[in-house]
Amino acid sequence: MNWSTALPLLILASSFLPGLIIFCLPEDRVVTRTILNLAGALFKIVLVGGMFWGILHGYHFEARLTLLPGLDLVLRSGPLAMLFVTLSSGLWLVTTVYAVGYLEGSPHRSRFFGFFSLCVTATTGVALAGNLITFLLFYELLTLCTYPLIVHRGTEIARQAGRNYLIYTIIGGALLLLSSVWLYTLAGTLEFTDRGFLSGLDASLHPTLMIIFCLLIAGLGVKAALVPLHGWLPQAMVAPAPVSALLHAVAVVKAGAFGIIRVVYDVYGIEFANSLGLTLPLAILAAVTIIYGSLRALFQDELKRRLAFSTVSQVSYIVLGIALASPIATLGGLIHLVHQGVQKITLFMCAGNLAETLGIHKISEMNGVGRRMPWTMAAFTIGAFGMIGAPPLAGFFSKWYLGLGALDAGQGWVIYVLAVSSALNAAYFLPILYTAWFKAPPDSWPAERSFGNKETAWTLLVPPIVTALLTLALGLLAFAPFNLLEWTRLIVSRGFA
Amino acid sequence: MNAIVSVSLLLSALGLPLLLAFPALHTHLPRPIHMALLPAATLVFIPVDFAIELPWFWLGAGLGIDALSRWWLAMSVVVWGVGAAFVPTPAKCDGYNPQTSLLLLFLVGQIGAVLATDMIVFFSFTTLMSYACIGLLLTHGDETTRRAGRIYLVLLILADILLFEAMMMATATTEYLDFATLTKAMTLSESSSFYLSMVIVGIALKVGVWPLHRWLSLSYYSVRPAMALLLWLGPVATGLLCGLRWLPLGELAAPMAGAVLLAIGFTTIFYAMLSVSRVQWKQRLICVFFIATGSFVIGLGTGLIKPALWNQYGDSAHVFIASLGWGLALMTAGLEWFKDEGETSGSSNENLTELSVERWFDAFIRWGGGMGNETLPELRSSWFARCKGLRQKRGWQNTFGTGEYFLQRWSIATTLFILLVIVTLVLLLLDAM
Numbered sequence: 001m002n003w004s005t006a007l008p009l010l011i012l013a014s015s016f017l018p019g020l021i022i023f024c025l026p027e028d029r030v031v032t033r034t035i036l037n038l039a040g041a042l043f044k045i046v047l048v049g050g051m052f053w054g055i056l057h058g059y060h061f062e063a064r065l066t067l068l069p070g071l072d073l074v075l076r077s078g079p080l081a082m083l084f085v086t087l088s089s090g091l092w093l094v095t096t097v098y099a100v101g102y103l104e105g106s107p108h109r110s111r112f113f114g115f116f117s118l119c120v121t122a123t124t125g126v127a128l129a130g131n132l133i134t135f136l137l138f139y140e141l142l143t144l145c146t147y148p149l150i151v152h153r154g155t156e157i158a159r160q161a162g163r164n165y166l167i168y169t170i171i172g173g174a175l176l177l178l179s180s181v182w183l184y185t186l187a188g189t190l191e192f193t194d195r196g197f198l199s200g201l202d203a204s205l206h207p208t209l210m211i212i213f214c215l216l217i218a219g220l221g222v223k224a225a226l227v228p229l230h231g232w233l234p235q236a237m238v239a240p241a242p243v244s245a246l247l248h249a250v251a252v253v254k255a256g257a258f259g260i261i262r263v264v265y266d267v268y269g270i271e272f273a274n275s276l277g278l279t280l281p282l283a284i285l286a287a288v289t290i291i292y293g294s295l296r297a298l299f300q301d302e303l304k305r306r307l308a309f310s311t312v313s314q315v316s317y318i319v320l321g322i323a324l325a326s327p328i329a330t331l332g333g334l335i336h337l338v339h340q341g342v343q344k345i346t347l348f349m350c351a352g353n354l355a356e357t358l359g360i361h362k363i364s365e366m367n368g369v370g371r372r373m374p375w376t377m378a379a380f381t382i383g384a385f386g387m388i389g390a391p392p393l394a395g396f397f398s399k400w401y402l403g404l405g406a407l408d409a410g411q412g413w414v415i416y417v418l419a420v421s422s423a424l425n426a427a428y429f430l431p432i433l434y435t436a437w438f439k440a441p442p443d444s445w446p447a448e449r450s451f452g453n454k455e456t457a458w459t460l461l462v463p464p465i466v467t468a469l470l471t472l473a474l475g476l477l478a479f480a481p482f483n484l485l486e487w488t489r490l491i492v493s494r495g496f497a
Numbered sequence: 498m499n500a501i502v503s504v505s506l507l508l509s510a511l512g513l514p515l516l517l518a519f520p521a522l523h524t525h526l527p528r529p530i531h532m533a534l535l536p537a538a539t540l541v542f543i544p545v546d547f548a549i550e551l552p553w554f555w556l557g558a559g560l561g562i563d564a565l566s567r568w569w570l571a572m573s574v575v576v577w578g579v580g581a582a583f584v585p586t587p588a589k590c591d592g593y594n595p596q597t598s599l600l601l602l603f604l605v606g607q608i609g610a611v612l613a614t615d616m617i618v619f620f621s622f623t624t625l626m627s628y629a630c631i632g633l634l635l636t637h638g639d640e641t642t643r644r645a646g647r648i649y650l651v652l653l654i655l656a657d658i659l660l661f662e663a664m665m666m667a668t669a670t671t672e673y674l675d676f677a678t679l680t681k682a683m684t685l686s687e688s689s690s691f692y693l694s695m696v697i698v699g700i701a702l703k704v705g706v707w708p709l710h711r712w713l714s715l716s717y718y719s720v721r722p723a724m725a726l727l728l729w730l731g732p733v734a735t736g737l738l739c740g741l742r743w744l745p746l747g748e749l750a751a752p753m754a755g756a757v758l759l760a761i762g763f764t765t766i767f768y769a770m771l772s773v774s775r776v777q778w779k780q781r782l783i784c785v786f787f788i789a790t791g792s793f794v795i796g797l798g799t800g801l802i803k804p805a806l807w808n809q810y811g812d813s814a815h816v817f818i819a820s821l822g823w824g825l826a827l828m829t830a831g832l833e834w835f836k837d838e839g840e841t842s843g844s845s846n847e848n849l850t851e852l853s854v855e856r857w858f859d860a861f862i863r864w865g866g867g868m869g870n871e872t873l874p875e876l877r878s879s880w881f882a883r884c885k886g887l888r889q890k891r892g893w894q895n896t897f898g899t900g901e902y903f904l905q906r907w908s909i910a911t912t913l914f915i916l917l918v919i920v921t922l923v924l925l926l927l928d929a930m
Contacts, residue, residue: 389661391620391624396621399661400665403662403665404665404668404669407665407666407669415665415666419658422661423655423658427654434635437595437632437635438632438636438643479552
């Protein structure tokens with residue numbers, strides 16, 4: 001076994017092994033557990049950095065294990081895989097620091113962090129999957145690992161939300177399995193390849209391929225929270241804030257969106273999918289989800305639930321970018337995969353800070369909270385403006401390239417969708433900022449915890465500030481060397497002739 | 498040597514106020530706004546035209562100064578100098594006084610818009626300026642000003658969306674973002690009329706011309722003249738600068754768009770003249786602001802109708818606005834100087850309850866709040882029962898009530914059913930294609 005084979009496996013092991021050890025740790029071994037968590041997260045980042053360096057120098061990383069004759073478990077590096085792996089490993093470190101502070105003193109931490117690590121392992125596996133069957137395995141592992149995190153609190157509402165999540169995602173997984181098997185019988189391979197592997201099939205199979213595409217999108221759309229398959233997401237908000245951050249920014253929802261990118265680009269090929277007329281209905285579905293999610297977000301008083309519906313809307317920007325079948329729109333969709341993750345994780349961690357420090361769960365309870373927690377609310381403000389798409393924050397560039405891509409693809413109607421969506425984003429985020437910064441604070445907060453002269457614990461405060469600064473940097477330094485745009489251009493260039 | 502000094506000054510004209518906006522830095526300084534203004538003031542006196550591109554920054558930020566933008570910068574420096582000298586700083590309450598930070602951010606946005614040489618940089622700085630301006634209005638203690646801030650927020654969102662779309666359209670059709678080439682390229686574009694209409698409506702929403710002047714008059718009536726002067730310089734004058742930079746003046750004859758601008762300009766002046774008789778003499782400055790804005794809009798309209806005329810006299814628009822700014826600054830300084838101690842600002846006769854748009858919005862939110870969180874919004878039988886004619890028909894209520902119960906109970910099955918319907922429709926659509 002050489003480095004090119006070992007590195008993908010090591011990246012998986014960097015979170016898998018700490019996860020297994022953490023499961024076995026007694027509850028009171030806080031320091032050991034924290035060291036294992038952080039060491040695993042840091043080691044993963046170093047390994048991912050090494051893989052990046054290797055790819056830039058022309059190395060190819062692939063690990064292959066035969067499951068059945070003709071069916072291999074494949075882990076492979078590539079520009080698209082690296083985009084998602086980097087995002088998930090980077091944000092995992094931030095979320096781990098946050099989770100350590102958030103769960104301080106709470107029960108079942110070994111169980112929580114064990115599943116937390118497995119969850120990231122599954123996400124990394126989804127990212128590095130070199131074929132549809134490997135993707136499916138890790139995709140299902142992700143479902144199973146996130147369920148205990150959702151029901152972590154053990155309340156009846158949490159268990160109900162967990163059941164609901166499991167039913168939705170298992171049905172989605174079943175559809176994915178069915179369509180993968182069907183596809184294998186037609187094509188004889190499930191290997192992800194640039195521009196897909198189905199365009200060479202006989203024209204008589206095209207109607208069948210269309211049906212399989214619908215099944216694949218339905219299966220992946222559950223996790224990507226496409227309407228009407230989004231029902232589990234707002235209910236899963238009962239989970240602790242780090243889990244919500246993980247679900248919305250790093251793992252589950254992103255895995256669904258990433259799967260759609262894989263199917264459209266590396267299974268069907270964007271040009272073949274477009275020639276079959278599959279991309280326009282997908283774009284329409286994404287547009288409906290964008291508007292629907294924003295509208296439903298408007299009506300929520302509970303902060304995390306509003307953010308959840310915002311995710312329903314924002315993740316569909318990624319799908320919209322892919323479905324427009326234009327290189328520029330794809331660029332917009334891919335950078336939004338990263339931008340949305342960074343912005344949304346900031347918002348969820350801030351929401352967690354408000355809940356943990358002051359007992360605030362509802363927007364109507366946030367009057368003047370900016371004066372009590374200025375750093376948290378400053379980070380929230382940056383995240384919210386990023387989501388609205390205000391320049392020069394990260395979200396602006398996503399919308400900019402999506403809009404340009406829509407015009408490039410001759411789909412002018414998308415401009416109106418983006419305009420309405422931006423207005424709705426402003427309508428549900430700006431009232432929160434107004435309430436927090438400009439209304440008079442109450443005499444007492446719902447359940448205030450004292451942290452001396454600090455607004456909250458540093459482990460809760462530093463991660464959202466870091467991600468807020470990242471939101472700013474991703475916008476301001478969009479053209480700095482080794483920038484995200486260049487990397488996504490590389491991905492796009494492989495997908496289009 | 499001059500170039501190095503100029504570039505340093507250009508960057509510090511934006512960097513210094515941005516840095517000083519951090520409360521920890523400006524709280525210990527005397528007159529931080531005036532200190533932040535020093536690099537910009539020095540830049541006015543360096544007679545070198547230059548432009549820089551910061552390739553790392555958003556889409557290759559373009560900043561620069563030429564003879565025309567120097568007029569704007571000179572006016573901005575004077576207006577900020579006068580405005581900041583007289584703007585009252587509210588007493589700190591609970592250690593929280595964001596006004597100086599907001600004023601400094603406002604300053605960065607305004608100066609940045611003057612120095613911008615491309616659309617994205619201009620748009621970014623004006624967005625920063627506008628939100629800082631809204632923050633200033635909202636932190637003002639007076640309810641009238643807060644109301645003005647809320648109205649401006651609504652208008653700003655709409656304006657920014659329109660200008661964003663216009664910017665995107667311009668880039669998509671011409672592939673240029675810098676002002677120098679964009680306006681020429683837009684002239685040849687087929688979508689120039691659409692672009693023009695979006696820019697004109699966007700500007701009208703921002704600058705507070707009649708009939709979109711409500712927020713401006715509300716804020717003018719309730720703040721001190723120095724603050725009113727800054728409000729004129731910020732959203733209004735920068736909005737007019739947006740017109741100068743974004744409209745293809747002198748390049749394209751657009752009689753229709755020009756006529757609209759002329760009508761808006763004349764109406765604004767007419768409105769201001771009618772208002773003169775109704776306000777106290779010290780508040781007549783407000784009417785002067787409106788007349789100044791209206792005159793400039795008329796100038797823009799004329800430029801669109803007669804490009805040749807604009808080519809001949811267009812540069813004087815910059816001199817005109819600078820002179821106007823200086824004059825207004827002088828008048829404001831005089832008014833502030835002779836202001837009676839203890840005299841409070843005027844107030845309008847506005848009904849200070851919620852804005853209509855807020856009432857509609859709240860009603861909409863209350864309506865939507867009853868939907869629950871299921872995949873399908875719960876059908877509220879009571880909504881139907883509220884409809885005239887159905888009020889007495891309890892049979893309908895029962896029917897919808899049963900339906901609602903069924904849908905809640907079988908949410909996953911309903912979801913799958915909807916999915917099936919969608920897949921079927923997609924397949925039928927694909928088949929038809």
